[in-house]
Amino acid sequence: MLNLDMGLLSKKARRVSDDGIAMSCRVRLARNLAGERFPDWATEHDRERVLGKVRDALRVEAPDFRVGPISACEEQDREILCEAHLISKDLLERSAGGGMAYAADGSVCVMINEEDHLRIQGFSGGLNMETAWQAADALDTRLEAHLDYAWSPRLGYLTACPSNVGTGLRASAMVHLLGLRLLGEIEAVVRGLERMRLLVRGMGGEGSEAAGQIYQISNMDSLGSDERTIVQRVSRICAEVVRQERNARERLIQESPLVLLDCLARSLSVLQNARLLATSEALEFLSAMRLGTSLGLFTRMKVSDVDKLILMMQPGHLQKCLGMTLTPDERDEMRAEYLRRKMTNVKLKG
Amino acid sequence: MKCELCHKAEAETAIQKKVDGEDQELYVCGSCAREALRSDETLAASGPAVAPGDSSQRLSALPLMGMILDAAFEIVGRTVSFSDQTCPVCGITRSEYRKASRLGCPACYEAFAKELDVAVEEMHRSLQHTGKTPEKARALWQRRQLEQALDSAVKGQRYEEAIALRDQLRKLEKPDAGREGDPA
Numbered sequence: 001m002l003n004l005d006m007g008l009l010s011k012k013a014r015r016v017s018d019d020g021i022a023m024s025c026r027v028r029l030a031r032n033l034a035g036e037r038f039p040d041w042a043t044e045h046d047r048e049r050v051l052g053k054v055r056d057a058l059r060v061e062a063p064d065f066r067v068g069p070i071s072a073c074e075e076q077d078r079e080i081l082c083e084a085h086l087i088s089k090d091l092l093e094r095s096a097g098g099g100m101a102y103a104a105d106g107s108v109c110v111m112i113n114e115e116d117h118l119r120i121q122g123f124s125g126g127l128n129m130e131t132a133w134q135a136a137d138a139l140d141t142r143l144e145a146h147l148d149y150a151w152s153p154r155l156g157y158l159t160a161c162p163s164n165v166g167t168g169l170r171a172s173a174m175v176h177l178l179g180l181r182l183l184g185e186i187e188a189v190v191r192g193l194e195r196m197r198l199l200v201r202g203m204g205g206e207g208s209e210a211a212g213q214i215y216q217i218s219n220m221d222s223l224g225s226d227e228r229t230i231v232q233r234v235s236r237i238c239a240e241v242v243r244q245e246r247n248a249r250e251r252l253i254q255e256s257p258l259v260l261l262d263c264l265a266r267s268l269s270v271l272q273n274a275r276l277l278a279t280s281e282a283l284e285f286l287s288a289m290r291l292g293t294s295l296g297l298f299t300r301m302k303v304s305d306v307d308k309l310i311l312m313m314q315p316g317h318l319q320k321c322l323g324m325t326l327t328p329d330e331r332d333e334m335r336a337e338y339l340r341r342k343m344t345n346v347k348l349k350g
Numbered sequence: 351m352k353c354e355l356c357h358k359a360e361a362e363t364a365i366q367k368k369v370d371g372e373d374q375e376l377y378v379c380g381s382c383a384r385e386a387l388r389s390d391e392t393l394a395a396s397g398p399a400v401a402p403g404d405s406s407q408r409l410s411a412l413p414l415m416g417m418i419l420d421a422a423f424e425i426v427g428r429t430v431s432f433s434d435q436t437c438p439v440c441g442i443t444r445s446e447y448r449k450a451s452r453l454g455c456p457a458c459y460e461a462f463a464k465e466l467d468v469a470v471e472e473m474h475r476s477l478q479h480t481g482k483t484p485e486k487a488r489a490l491w492q493r494r495q496l497e498q499a500l501d502s503a504v505k506g507q508r509y510e511e512a513i514a515l516r517d518q519l520r521k522l523e524k525p526d527a528g529r530e531g532d533p534a
Contacts (some may be wrong), residue, residue, distance in 0.1 A: 034456060034487070041454040115452070137423040137482075144484045150456035151487035155470065158480030162470050165459075167481040172463050197475075224476025 047097020
């Protein structure tokens with residue numbers, strides 16, 4: 001059994017690509033309007049006025065965008081937007097004047113009156129950070145013709161928190177690093193990244209834990225280097241992290257196949273049999289499924305299928321999918337049932 | 351600003367203290383800060399305190415920006431006695447933005463420049479923007495600078511300089527003015 005598995009694992013090792021490791025990336029630009037209080041200190045009336053100015057500018061420069069106040073979204077839809085990382089929890093909690101705008105193709109999304117007046121976000125798959133940067137930069141340049149940005153030659157774009165001043169740019173990549181975790185090497189990698197002045201956070205951004213070993217890596221400094229230099233640096237370092245994770249996966253297969261197979265088999269078993277599953281717990285097992293599928297070790301399952309499940313099993317998506325509002329206990333029950341159904345025919349190869 | 355505990359020496363740093371069951375931030379002199387650290391009664395059970403030159407104390411529970419700003423205040427506070435400054439545009443006070451870790455408006459960067467520059471440099475290892483320049487904002491900034499210089503030249507009766515500045519301002523208003531071939 002072990003020999004067979006090892007043979008299979010060795011073959012699969014050659015197929016490991018970065019597809020399953022670099023999940024997505026984002027470039028965000030923080031912008032504020034001159035002469036207006038920052039959202040946290042503004043009155044509801046001030047925020048409504050800013051929302052109106054931004055909406056007017058978007059109507060001219062991005063007429064195909066959907067724009068509206070967050071309060072116009074149903075509660076469940078807001079949760080879904082947050083789970084998909086299009087908007088933040090801070091924006092959800094904004095009582096008045098909070099808004100969002102997004103391109104139909106999902107490449108760009110703007111948060112209005114979050115921590116700053118505008119947070120323009122460009123998205124892309126894998127590590128295509130240049131694509132994400134270009135999308136955010138293009139919209140920013142168009143909006144600039146209509147909005148008076150708060151800017152100074154010395155400090156650049158002025159932001160509500162000095163940690164974002166300068167370019168106002170945060171380039172981040174979401175990476176799945178379970179291989180490094182299983183080898184006990186993740187802490188060293190995180191320490192190394194922090195020494196290179198990169199921020200390492202969980203999937204949910206600031207203050208979140210790296211549940212499921214999904215990490216968000218981003219630049220710490222936003223002042224002193226130009227935008228392209230920051231984007232290229234983060235991208236280059238993240239590519240190195242991906243290379244390290246790939247190397248860790250290969251070593252796992254070669255040197256500790258039992259550790260890997262045990263992790264995969266246990267995870268599949270829980271997902272196929274559990275009757276109650278909390279979100280964080282489900283994410284841990286799906287993380288292992290993701291590693292297994294990227295190595296080609298599970299039948300009838302692709303990495304993109306697991307990514308879809310990671311999204312669908314979250315509270316907002318789950319309730320939307322089932323068309324009902326559930327209590328947390330009911331959600332755990334329905335989540336377990338949903339994942340059991342999806343895992344019915346999945347098998348560990350070998 | 352005088353120490354809020356002894357009311358004699360100049361305040362050097364901030365500590366947190368429980369007053370009537372509520373955590374309050376007090377600006378105190380070095381001696382009172384050290385005294386507060388020694389006294390269990392004075393130091394709130396959960397209240398962090400920051401005193402200059404004492405690294406053995408409990409870590410401050412203030413947010414990251416607050417901690418960096420604290421360090422900046424220590425440096426700035428030794429040479430300049432600070433007061434609870436207010437931003438002239440949005441009215442937010444220094445202690446308010448420190449507690450919230452968010453500034454009130456873009457003008458706060460000028461109002462609190464002394465301490466913010468220290469904090470910004472600590473955060474980014476730089477104090478000079480080198481990236482994108484929004485054309486409208488750059489023009490507005492240039493215009494303000496010229497207007498201030500013109501005002502100063504007029505007040506100082508430096509009329510030749512004032513005329514040159516006025517001409518530059520006019521060029522900004524009508525970028526085509528003065529080009530060869532322009533109709534008079």
